[in-house]
Each structure stands twice: as C-alpha cells, then as structure tokens.
Amino acid sequence: MRLHDLAHARSGDKGDICNISVVAWDIAEFPLLERELTAERVQQHFGTIVAGPVHRYVLAHLGALNFVLHHALGGGVNRSLSLDAHGKCLASLLLDIELPD
Amino acid sequence: MNAARCVRIGAGAGFSGDRIEPAVALAEQGNLDFLVFECLAERTMALAQQERLKDPARGFDPRLVARMQALLMKCKSKHIRIVTNAGAANPHAAAEAVLTVARTSRLADLKVAAVTGDDVLAHVRQYMSEYKQKYPALEAIESRIISANAYLGADPIVAALDDGADVVVTGRVADPSLFLAPLVHHFRWSSEDWPLLGKGILVGHLLECAGQLTGGYFADPPRSPVPNMAELGFPIAEVGHDGTVTFSKVIGSGGLLNVATCTEQLLYEVHDPARYVTPDVVADFSGVRFEQTGEDQVRARGASGSSRPDHLKVVVAYRDGYIGEGQLSYAGPNAGARARLAAQIMRERLQGIGLGDDNLRCELIGVDSVARLPQVSAVSAPREVRLRVAARTADPLSAALIGDEVEALYTNGPAAGGGAFKGVREVIGLLPISVPRHIVQPRVTFEMT
Incomplete structure (x- = not known):
C-alpha cells in the first residue's frame, strides 16, 4: 500500500531546509509508519533532490513524524531554479512511498 | 479590559497577498479583542528596502491600505x-x-504605533570584520548587501499596547511574537515565565498562517474533503490567563478545523519540535495534544518553553545575480519526444554560453519538473507537455538570453511548439546570521488622528 493511504503530510521551508510532517489518519497504524518510514528510507526516496542529511523527530502521541531535509531546496526559495522553489510538493511526493501491507 | 477573562485573537492574514474578506468576517462576527495580520516574508523585506531607497514614502506592504480601508472603522467601533x-x-x-x-474616514482618536529598530544594517557594516570571522560567507557578498534585519520579539508591541495603541505597525518581528504580544499585554505575563510564554508562542504559531489552520492547504478529496473552500474562514484563538487555548472560526464560514489540520500546522516550518526558537522563548511543542471540543473547535494543551536565546536572528539580503526562464508547449502524438528533443537542443545551445548542469535546468512540466524522483520513470506518452528552461546568470542580459533561445524554438526547433513564455528576475540571496541581543534596540513611536 502507499503511504498516501495511511497518512497526510505538509511541507514547510526555512532557507535551504525543507521539513515534512507525516501524520497518520488512524493512530493505530502509527507503529507501522514509525517502523517503515525511517530517515534513511526518506533520504533514499528523494534521491538527488535532497543533498544533505535527513533527520526524523517522532511525536507518537500525535501519530506524527517530522522529517527535516537539509539542502533540499536548491539553495533556498529565492535562488532555487525549481518550479516549486518552496518544496511545497515534496510532501505529496513523499506520500508516494510504498509500504508493506 | 478585565485580565481575568479570556482574550480572543483573530488571524487576519497569513501572507502579504492573503484574502481580505475573512478578516472582515472576523471583525464583524468573531467577538475579537485583537486582529493580527502577518504579511512579511523573508524576500519581501529585501524588496521593500529597495523600494524605500527609491522613495522614502514607500517600502511597506502595498496591500496595507486596502486592508485598513476594509477594517479600520469596524475594528475601532468594536474596540478591536x-x-x-x-x-x-x-x-x-x-x-x-x-x-x-x-x-x-473621519475616524477620530485613533492611536497608531510604529515599531522600529529591526534594521541592523549599520551595525553589521560597522563590525563587518568581526562578523566576517564568524560568517566567512559575508566576504563574497559584502559589496552586494541590500539589508540586514533582526527578528524582534513581542516586547515593543507589548509596550505599544500598554500605551494604548489601537493599531501597531512593525517591521521584522518573529511571526508568532505578533500574537504573543497581545497575550503578554492583556494578562501581564512575566517576560521570564518560559513555560507560559511557550504556550503563547504555540497560539501564535498555529495562527500565523491564518487559513492553513482552518482547512486551507489540507483538502485531498475524496479522503480529506474540506467544505465550502471558496469561503474559507480564518481562525480565532480564545486564550485563558494560564495559556489554555481553544481554536475556532466564524460560524458559517467555509473550511475545517480539526485535530488533523491542527497537527499539520503544529509542525509547519518546525525542525526540532522540542526547541522552536523565537526571540521571546525557546518553545517546546513536543508535548502538545489536541482535543476536538465541538464542530470546528479544537483545544490545545501541553506546550512549554525554556529561556530565550542571547542572540537574535538576522537575515542579511544581498543581490545574487539573475534567473532567466523560458517555456514552450508541445501537444498531441509524440509530444513527449518533441519536447525532449527541444530540451536537448537547449542544453547544447546554452552550453555554448557557459551554462552547465549546476546552474541550468531543462525539464518537462507535467513529467519531471517537480517530481524529479529517481524511481519515477518519465511518462511515456503525455497528451501535452511544457518545456521549461531556467538558469542562473551573473547579469540580466545573459538571463534574457534563456527566454530568447526558448522562443527561437518556434522557427528553429521541433514541430509545433506553442505558447512561448520568457522572463527575467533578480535573485535576492539571504544569509542568516545572529547578533547579540543587546545591540538591537526596538523603538516605539505614536501618532494620533
């Protein structure tokens, strides 16, 4: 199944750093997200889009993970050549990840 | 005002271009004490500085006048x-x-406060050699610096409200501090009660993007529909003296306010949830919980905080060259192949003027312009596709060449390219540094009608 079936997400930008919150629709499914959606998995998913390291913060009581993606915005909103300079779409692209059923 | 009762704050704008009607609805029906408009992005400040240098009467948000025309009378008559x-x-x-x-509008007895002191460019220039040692990146940009503004905290706004201002207009202030200030003013919160200030910052953080709390930026139907988005309402926080807070919106307005919308906004532009740094307090959101207490009504609790930082964040803005861009569409059978051929031609043409992979993007909108993911293979036969070429250059003439080259694909490129667009914009680079708190001296001045 896809992450999109289990969670919603939102991107935020600060300088060249993008953060993406991933929130489980049903908190009962959060353990699966916490197990499968590691920082390494997210880094691998984004490939060359994210040049720097990825850090993960866990908020189990909210059923939420917060990913901080360094060097992810092509130098930052102002100087990025990307059509989506804010990285707003990255949250939706993350929801494309396939998870085991 | 009776400090024992709750205070109600409305979010009137989440960015400078935001809609005006939701703020009017808040003023008319929100039973508010305060209405806060957050209208200042990082880049906006640098552009405003350039405007002010050209004309000393300008350099503030051009939509301020329209907002005030819509709201000043209503707010004054309702003591908002x-x-x-x-x-x-x-x-x-x-x-x-x-x-x-x-x-x-013949509005008498209106007291307006202006908060200044965020402009620290003179200080940064004076101590440039010291700052260069700490921030070597300053060396290369020194001659191109446009502005340097510190993020002020709530203090000067509190002082303005304490002195009876009906309207407080600031420059750069940390966004959530705009909302913290009315709480500190109303409840006489201590400026060193860190857990309480952390709760106030939570209120500000959740309100600062206005519609993003009330169902804006959330809809993904059919899984998460949001009702009546065309009439999306903006949020209201009702805050008690101990920092307890309930969020709501005007009854009958569009949108959605629930635990899911609040959780998304809690983490918006947040890195470590336990250390959300503001000029007033390092807020701790890691223990925040939400509870639905009614339709479009959510209570938040569990925020805390620790002592404020000794340094203030400053954003140094500088001229950083130009970006040139060109676009052209292809449609019908074999559109993808023709667009890829066009992209290949552009790479060859632009290599000739020294634009390599680092500062050149050739991509197909609808295929790989946003989703440049390694595991997503290019769509094989798109019905229509749009070539986009963008490049960074040092000067505006080279930047203009990008769009000219794309436009030349009309008569020199693959078959049936249409709808050329070309543009050039100046890039404003931003370098964050920090300065000791004591060198930033906010000032408040008043004027009355």
Whole structure:
C-alpha cells in the first residue's frame, strides 16, 4: 500500500531546509509508519533532490513524524531554479512511498 | 479590559497577498479583542528596502491600505486592536498610511504605533570584520548587501499596547511574537515565565498562517474533503490567563478545523519540535495534544518553553545575480519526444554560453519538473507537455538570453511548439546570521488622528 493511504503530510521551508510532517489518519497504524518510514528510507526516496542529511523527530502521541531535509531546496526559495522553489510538493511526493501491507 | 477573562485573537492574514474578506468576517462576527495580520516574508523585506531607497514614502506592504480601508472603522467601533508587520522596511510610512485612511474616514482618536529598530544594517557594516570571522560567507557578498534585519520579539508591541495603541505597525518581528504580544499585554505575563510564554508562542504559531489552520492547504478529496473552500474562514484563538487555548472560526464560514489540520500546522516550518526558537522563548511543542471540543473547535494543551536565546536572528539580503526562464508547449502524438528533443537542443545551445548542469535546468512540466524522483520513470506518452528552461546568470542580459533561445524554438526547433513564455528576475540571496541581543534596540513611536 502507499503511504498516501495511511497518512497526510505538509511541507514547510526555512532557507535551504525543507521539513515534512507525516501524520497518520488512524493512530493505530502509527507503529507501522514509525517502523517503515525511517530517515534513511526518506533520504533514499528523494534521491538527488535532497543533498544533505535527513533527520526524523517522532511525536507518537500525535501519530506524527517530522522529517527535516537539509539542502533540499536548491539553495533556498529565492535562488532555487525549481518550479516549486518552496518544496511545497515534496510532501505529496513523499506520500508516494510504498509500504508493506 | 478585565485580565481575568479570556482574550480572543483573530488571524487576519497569513501572507502579504492573503484574502481580505475573512478578516472582515472576523471583525464583524468573531467577538475579537485583537486582529493580527502577518504579511512579511523573508524576500519581501529585501524588496521593500529597495523600494524605500527609491522613495522614502514607500517600502511597506502595498496591500496595507486596502486592508485598513476594509477594517479600520469596524475594528475601532468594536474596540478591536490591530497588530501587523506590514510596516516591512518602513513602519513610520506605514503608520502614516494607516492614519491617512483614518482621517479620510473621519475616524477620530485613533492611536497608531510604529515599531522600529529591526534594521541592523549599520551595525553589521560597522563590525563587518568581526562578523566576517564568524560568517566567512559575508566576504563574497559584502559589496552586494541590500539589508540586514533582526527578528524582534513581542516586547515593543507589548509596550505599544500598554500605551494604548489601537493599531501597531512593525517591521521584522518573529511571526508568532505578533500574537504573543497581545497575550503578554492583556494578562501581564512575566517576560521570564518560559513555560507560559511557550504556550503563547504555540497560539501564535498555529495562527500565523491564518487559513492553513482552518482547512486551507489540507483538502485531498475524496479522503480529506474540506467544505465550502471558496469561503474559507480564518481562525480565532480564545486564550485563558494560564495559556489554555481553544481554536475556532466564524460560524458559517467555509473550511475545517480539526485535530488533523491542527497537527499539520503544529509542525509547519518546525525542525526540532522540542526547541522552536523565537526571540521571546525557546518553545517546546513536543508535548502538545489536541482535543476536538465541538464542530470546528479544537483545544490545545501541553506546550512549554525554556529561556530565550542571547542572540537574535538576522537575515542579511544581498543581490545574487539573475534567473532567466523560458517555456514552450508541445501537444498531441509524440509530444513527449518533441519536447525532449527541444530540451536537448537547449542544453547544447546554452552550453555554448557557459551554462552547465549546476546552474541550468531543462525539464518537462507535467513529467519531471517537480517530481524529479529517481524511481519515477518519465511518462511515456503525455497528451501535452511544457518545456521549461531556467538558469542562473551573473547579469540580466545573459538571463534574457534563456527566454530568447526558448522562443527561437518556434522557427528553429521541433514541430509545433506553442505558447512561448520568457522572463527575467533578480535573485535576492539571504544569509542568516545572529547578533547579540543587546545591540538591537526596538523603538516605539505614536501618532494620533
């Protein structure tokens, strides 16, 4: 199944750093997200889009993970050549990840 | 005002271009004490500085006048006080513009405060050699610096409200601090009660993007529909003296306010949830919980905080070259192949003028312009596709060449390219540094109609 079936997400930008919150629709499914959606998995998913390291913060009581993606915005909103300079779409692209059923 | 009762704060704008009607609905039906407009992005400040250099009467948010025309009378008659960072690079001129709107409407006894002191460019220039040692990146940009503004905290806004201002206009202030200030003013919170200030910052953080709390930026039907988005309402926080808070919106307005919308906004632009740094307090959101207490009504609790930082964040803005861009569409059978051929031609043409992979993007909108993911293979046969070429250059003439080259694909490129667009914009680079708190001296000045 896809992450999109289990969670919603939102991107935020600060300088060249993008953060993406991933929130489980049903908190009962959060353990699966916490197990499968590691920082390494997210880094691998984004490939060359994210040049720097990825850090993960866990908020189990909210059923939420917060990913901080360094060097992810092509130098930052102002100087990025990307059509989506804010990285707003990255949250939706993350929801494309396939998870085991 | 009776400090024992709750205070109600409305979010009137989440960015400078935001809609005006939701703020009017809040003023009319929100039973508010304060209405706050957050209107200042990082880049906006640098552009405003350039405007002010050209014309000393400008350099503030151009939509401020329209907002005040729609709201000043209503707010004054209902004793709703306004706080906004729409002063940008010129809070004094912005305050004067507010007064002009008031005088035109024959609004008497309106007290307007201007908060300044965020502009620290003179200080940074004076101590440039010291700052260069700490921030070597300053060396290369020194001659191109446009502005340097510190993020002020709530203190000067509290002082303005304490002195009876009906409207407080600021330049650069940390966004959540715009909302914290009315709480500190109303409840006489200690400026060193860190857990309480952390709760106030939570209120500000959740309100600062206005519609993003009330169902904006959330809908993904059919899984998560949001009702009546065309009439999306903006949020209200009702806050108690101990920092307890319930969020709601005007009854009958569009949108959605629930635990899911609040959780998304809690983490918006947050890195470590336990350390959300503001000039007033390092807020701790890691223990925040939400509870639905009614339709479009959510209670938040569990925020805390620790002592404020000794340094303030400063954003140094500088001229950073140009970006040139060109676009052209292809459609029908074999559109993808023709667009890829066009991209290949552009790479060859632009390599000739020294634009390599680092500062050149050739991509197909609808295929790989946003989703440049390694595991997503290009769509094999798109019905239509749009070539986009963008490049960074040192000068505007080279930047203009990008769009010219794309446009030349009309008669020199693959078959049936259409709808050329070309553009050039100046890039404003931003370098964050920090300065000791004591060198930043906020000032508050008042004027009355």
